Amino acid sequence: MYRILIADDEPDVLSLLKDYFEINGYEVITAENGLAVLEKIRNNPDIILLDINMPDMDGISVCREIRDYVSCPILFLTARVEDCDKIKGFASGGDDYIIKPFSIDELGARVMAHIRRERRSESLSNVRFFGGISIDYSAKTVSVNGIKIRFAKKEFEIIELLSVNMGQVFDKERIYEKIWGYDAEGNSSVVAEHIRKIRAKLADEANHIETVWGIGYKWVK
Numbered sequence: 001m002y003r004i005l006i007a008d009d010e011p012d013v014l015s016l017l018k019d020y021f022e023i024n025g026y027e028v029i030t031a032e033n034g035l036a037v038l039e040k041i042r043n044n045p046d047i048i049l050l051d052i053n054m055p056d057m058d059g060i061s062v063c064r065e066i067r068d069y070v071s072c073p074i075l076f077l078t079a080r081v082e083d084c085d086k087i088k089g090f091a092s093g094g095d096d097y098i099i100k101p102f103s104i105d106e107l108g109a110r111v112m113a114h115i116r117r118e119r120r121s122e123s124l125s126n127v128r129f130f131g132g133i134s135i136d137y138s139a140k141t142v143s144v145n146g147i148k149i150r151f152a153k154k155e156f157e158i159i160e161l162l163s164v165n166m167g168q169v170f171d172k173e174r175i176y177e178k179i180w181g182y183d184a185e186g187n188s189s190v191v192a193e194h195i196r197k198i199r200a201k202l203a204d205e206a207n208h209i210e211t212v213w214g215i216g217y218k219w220v221k
Contacts, residue, residue, distance in 0.1 A: 002115055005045035007031040007062070008077060009054045013100075017049065020104050021111075034062040038129040041066055047115055049098070052078040052089070060092045067093030069127035069136055073114040077102075128163065130221060133205050135163055149201050154179055155194055162209060162219035171216035 004026045008014045011032075018028045029045060031037045034057025037050070048070075052059035063074050073095040086097060095114060098107055126137040132145045140156055142149050151159065157179045162170065170178075172188040180190075195217060199206035210220045 001025060001027050002046045003027040003029065003043065004047050004049065004111065005029045005031065005037065005040060005043065006049045007034070007037045007054065007059070008049075008051040009033055010051075013051075013077075016104070017107075020108065024108060034058060037062050038065065041070060042126070042128050044126065045070075045072055047072050047111055048074045049111070050074055050076055050094075052076050060089055060094075063089070063094050064092040065129075065134075066127075069134065075111065075114065130163065130208050130219075131205055133202065133208060135159065137164075144202060144205050151198070151201065155198050155201075158191070158194055159198060162217060166219045166221065169212050169216050169218045175216070 002025075004021050006014060006017050006021070006028060007030070008017070009032055014030050014032065018030055021028050029040050029043050031040050034054045037048075038057075050059040050063060054062075057065075059076055059078075063076075067074070074093060075096045075098055076089050076094050077098050077100060079100045089097065096110065098110065128135050128137070134143045135141075136143075137160060140160075142151055142156065142159060158175060161175065161178055172191040175191045176188040195209060199209060202208065208219055208221070210218050212218055
């Protein structure tokens, strides 16, 4: 079963497309605006339908934000498009334009054609976005506002542990056991130093790691 992510701020269009692709055997994920796409991209869709004119964050900006981290085809949905808009869309990483109003059967055929031709979903990255932070768990990289930040192996592993379990509090002893292992030589005081270094590198985004006084640390959105 193929997984399709559909983003459109028009509820009627979103409902129509959801029904159509579900009837045709797709697993459908919907997003009503650009920011919701950043949340739901973690589901690793096989293809994305992205409306250009959405509130909060337009489709081209969303495409530019996620393209380095997802390899699936991205098709823009738009009511009209000029040549200059096409250039912007393709430059941001889009694969095709679908002009509204469209034949839904033609849309379905083009979606399947892109999936069959590309098959890039086999190498999808597992990426999550937290404000200005993007974490690629497959590549083991962290970017802040689009700039990759170099983290030591243990630093990244702490980020991974906390962010994957967002909202869960980990005390220093538990972090040490999970990252360094039960048999490691040393003690949990090293965790605080690693947290300090991580926060320094995250700079303005350091507030995603919250100290729970007297207990430990947790990752917050």
